[in-house]
Amino acid sequence: MILKSYPIPRAAAEHFCVLCCDLVIWACVWIALLWLDGEGSLDLWCLWALRIISCVVLYSVITLVSDSSIQPLLKRWVALLSFLPPVFDSIQTLLPGTMRGFSPVPDPGMVILSTATSTLVYMVWEFAFPHGGSSKGSRNQKKDEEAKALLMRVIRYSRPDYLHLGAAFLFLSLAALFETFIPYCIGKVIDILSGKYQQNTFLWAIGLMALCSLGSSMFSGLRGGMFMCSLSRLNKRIRHMLFQNLMKQEISFFEENKPGSLTSRLISDTDKMGRSVAMNVNVLLRSLVKTCGMLFFMLRLSWQLTLLTCIEMPLLAFIQNSYNNISQKTSKELQDCNAETTELASSVIGSMKTVRSFRTERQEQQRYEQTLNRKLQVLRRKGIYSAVHLLIRRFITVGLKVAMLFQGRNLISSGQLSSGSLLAFVFYQKDMVTNMRHLLYIYGDMLNTVGSAVKVFQLLDRKPLLREAGDLAPEKIKGRLTFKKVTFSYHTRPDQKALKSVTLELSPGKLTALVGPSGGGKTSCVCLLQRFYEPEEGEIFLDGEPLYHYQHQYLHKKVAMVSQDPVLFSGSVRYNIEYGLQDCTLEKVEAAARKANAHNFICQLEQGYNTDVGECGDQLSAGQKQCIAIARALIRNPQVLILDEATSHMDSSTQQAVQDVLNTITDQTVLVIAHRLETVEKADHIIFMEGGEVVEQGTHQQLMAKEGRYYRLKEKLFNLETQPTD
Numbered sequence: 192m193i194l195k196s197y198p199i200p201r202a203a204a205e206h207f208c209v210l211c212c213d214l215v216i217w218a219c220v221w222i223a224l225l226w227l228d229g230e231g232s233l234d235l236w237c238l239w240a241l242r243i244i245s246c247v248v249l250y251s252v253i254t255l256v257s258d259s260s261i262q263p264l265l266k267r268w269v270a271l272l273s274f275l276p277p278v279f280d281s282i283q284t285l286l287p288g289t290m291r292g293f294s295p296v297p298d299p300g301m302v303i304l305s306t307a308t309s310t311l312v313y314m315v316w317e318f319a320f321p322h323g324g325s326s327k328g329s330r331n332q333k334k335d336e337e338a339k340a341l342l343m344r345v346i347r348y349s350r351p352d353y354l355h356l357g358a359a360f361l362f363l364s365l366a367a368l369f370e371t372f373i374p375y376c377i378g379k380v381i382d383i384l385s386g387k388y389q390q391n392t393f394l395w396a397i398g399l400m401a402l403c404s405l406g407s408s409m410f411s412g413l414r415g416g417m418f419m420c421s422l423s424r425l426n427k428r429i430r431h432m433l434f435q436n437l438m439k440q441e442i443s444f445f446e447e448n449k450p451g452s453l454t455s456r457l458i459s460d461t462d463k464m465g466r467s468v469a470m471n472v473n474v475l476l477r478s479l480v481k482t483c484g485m486l487f488f489m490l491r492l493s494w495q496l497t498l499l500t501c502i503e504m505p506l507l508a509f510i511q512n513s514y515n516n517i518s519q520k521t522s523k524e525l526q527d528c529n530a531e532t533t534e535l536a537s538s539v540i541g542s543m544k545t546v547r548s549f550r551t552e553r554q555e556q557q558r559y560e561q562t563l564n565r566k567l568q569v570l571r572r573k574g575i576y577s578a579v580h581l582l583i584r585r586f587i588t589v590g591l592k593v594a595m596l597f598q599g600r601n602l603i604s605s606g607q608l609s610s611g612s613l614l615a616f617v618f619y620q621k622d623m624v625t626n627m628r629h630l631l632y633i634y635g636d637m638l639n640t641v642g643s644a645v646k647v648f649q650l651l652d653r654k655p656l657l658r659e660a661g662d663l664a665p666e667k668i669k670g671r672l673t674f675k676k677v678t679f680s681y682h683t684r685p686d687q688k689a690l691k692s693v694t695l696e697l698s699p700g701k702l703t704a705l706v707g708p709s710g711g712g713k714t715s716c717v718c719l720l721q722r723f724y725e726p727e728e729g730e731i732f733l734d735g736e737p738l739y740h741y742q743h744q745y746l747h748k749k750v751a752m753v754s755q756d757p758v759l760f761s762g763s764v765r766y767n768i769e770y771g772l773q774d775c776t777l778e779k780v781e782a783a784a785r786k787a788n789a790h791n792f793i794c795q796l797e798q799g800y801n802t803d804v805g806e807c808g809d810q811l812s813a814g815q816k817q818c819i820a821i822a823r824a825l826i827r828n829p830q831v832l833i834l835d836e837a838t839s840h841m842d843s844s845t846q847q848a849v850q851d852v853l854n855t856i857t858d859q860t861v862l863v864i865a866h867r868l869e870t871v872e873k874a875d876h877i878i879f880m881e882g883g884e885v886v887e888q889g890t891h892q893q894l895m896a897k898e899g900r901y902y903r904l905k906e907k908l909f910n911l912e913t914q915p916t917d
């Protein structure tokens with residue numbers, strides 16, 4: 192039962208809105224009738240046609256605006272509301288002594304009667320055939336509901352552009368209305384020319400036609416401009432939100448998703464989503480307005496001819512549907528044939544030696560020919576189906592056109608239609624078929640294309656799998672880092688532990704070296720320190736507080752890291768050193784560069800600190816990039832400095848210079864991962880890691896005296912044969 196799960200006041204409000212819309216449509220028709228023939232009355236056929244149009248309009252409004260759970264109820268209500276008055280009037284005409292000519296404005300008694308009856312009928316209906324109990328609760332329906340929800344979401348994102356969109360819809364309606372008037376005016380001109388020529392009437396008709404053409408072109412242009420403008424604004428908004436959310440994601444998300452697919456989602460998917468929805472809404476509304484307008488004019492010209500036109504559409508839709516089913520089957524067969532031919536060709540070409548050695552060339556040729564023949568048969572069948580389909584379609588179209596012209600001739604001879612009106616009707620009919628086709632297919636197409644929005648919204652809704660950072664930001668910290676039984680594995684390899692219950696401490700004012708064979712877990716420790724990932728078990732503390740308690744920006748200001756292959760951004764050297772800092776003076780930048788031994792080579796660059804480093808810094812050597820990355824870390828004056836093989840690409844004199852600077856650090860916590868014996872030897876504390884575990888720790892002398900893993904792996908660890916490079 193729908194109403195059980197839907198708030199009653201909201202349901203009542205939505206019913207009231209539908210009733211208001213219906214009354215507005217009645218009023219518009221009445222005003223249009225008064226304006227056109229000054230009477231404000233319709234014959235029974237026109238009344239039926241107008242109620243059908245009003246029903247279609249209200250259905251579209253309900254589908255687009257209301258919640259999907261209440262839509263069936265509202266649609267039943269609309270069906271009853273639309274058709275009760277003409278049914279009532281039709282029955283009345285059957286009674287003797289009734290006058291023809293019906294007012295499109297129902298009297299208040301009629302409104303109350305039809306409203307009460309409708310409510311009663313569909314309450315009975317609701318109890319007898321409760322929605323959701325039918326077999327339509329299938330997967331397809333769910334997919335449709337999801338697609339509609341997505342569509343509504345795209346439309347909701349357009350809310351800030353309501354002024355642009357309102358203007359666009361106004362221009363769209365005006366352009367469509369002016370366009371609809373043109374064939375009518377042409378008909379009038381022809382009538383004037385074929386009858387007794389009157390200059391004034393002729394000039395008036397020509398002027399009206401020119402005005403309609405001008406109005407249609409002008410408003411079409413304005414509509415296009417307004418839609419483009421709102422579309423660009425929508426795209427910008429969605430891209431911005433998407434980028435914002437991307438920036439919040441954890442690092443493992445970027446490892447699992449390739450940069451190419453993320454950027455394509457950011458650029459082409461957002462564009463496709465906005466464009467398809469905007470285009471389809473645009474075409475849908477234009478077709479809707481034009482169809483209503485054209486139906487109105489066609490009905491006024493001749494209801495018999497309109498009926499003939501309306502027969503064409505369901506017939507064509509039925510034929511198209513049947514053809515689509517057959518065509519889908521043949522396309523599938525064709526795909527299989529293609530796959531078979533390609534597979535055979537590639538397997539034979541790929542194993543040419545075997546084919547030659549067994550002398551099976553002839554058999555393979557025959558096999559290939561057989562697959563080609565099968566494909567040819569399917570193609571032939573497909574061609575025949577297509578030809579028959581086209582023939583039937585043309586036959587129906589031409590047949591109905593001939594019937595229409597015959598009927599037109601009869602109407603002209605009986606004086607019910609002028610030749611100009613027949614011509615105008617032919618113009619309308621041609622446009623009508625195209626419009627009806629759009630109306631029939633566009634909504635389905637819109638639901639399909641909006642599927643590309645799924646990817647965008649999935650990304651937009653993704654919550655980062657990282658504990659939210661706290662707001663701890665003390666003025667001063669000592670920089671004591673502690674790992675307590677930290678276990679960790681990467682998302683992409685959940686079964687392999689990169690760190691196994693690691694417990695270690697980095698003391699303030701001390702240089703700690705992490706050493707160990709490749710894959711031992713050194714970089715993983717550093718990544719956890721940076722909060723790129725979260726430990727699975729255990730905790731990391733900074734001055735006794737869990738890392739995640741600290742404010743995000745604060746933590747990254749206090750804990751700076753330089754990696755082996757630092758990433759520089761396209762821009763000047765200065766921009767890269769002061770990256771992320773605001774109001775940084777050149778003196779500060781230079782001081783940091785001096786400490787990192789980068790000042791001299793920067794001064795030798797063509798534009799000094801303003802030299803562009805190129806895409807990802809590729810106009811600099813690997814060693815120069817490392818120097819700039821060290822300057823970028825030092826300028827922040829971090830309390831904890833992490834160097835992950837950060838000097839590996841530097842020449843030995845630069846390495847020594849950087850080492851000298853590190854030796855002067857007295858109150859900061861420094862963690863280095865190095866393959867250089869000199870660096871490690873001088874460290875206050877050495878932690879030896881292997882297989883994700885801390886195996887040994889102590890000073891160089893202690894570890895050498897112990898003659899354990901560190902002692903045994905010394906040669907392998909420090910590339911002693913290839914010293915001094917890191």
Ligand SMILES: Nc1ncnc2c1ncn2[C@@H]1O[C@H](COP(=O)(O)OP(=O)(O)OP(=O)(O)O)[C@@H](O)[C@H]1O
Pocket residue numbers: 446681683684688689707708709710711712713714715716
């Ligand atoms: N991004 C990643 N995704 C999945 N597994 C990873 C990732 N990075 C490292 N690993 C794995 O985690 C384990 C520890 O790697 P880690 O990079 O911490 O070692 P390391 O001691 O720094 O090695 P190296 O000295 O070669 O840099 C290794 O088995 C490695 O294969």
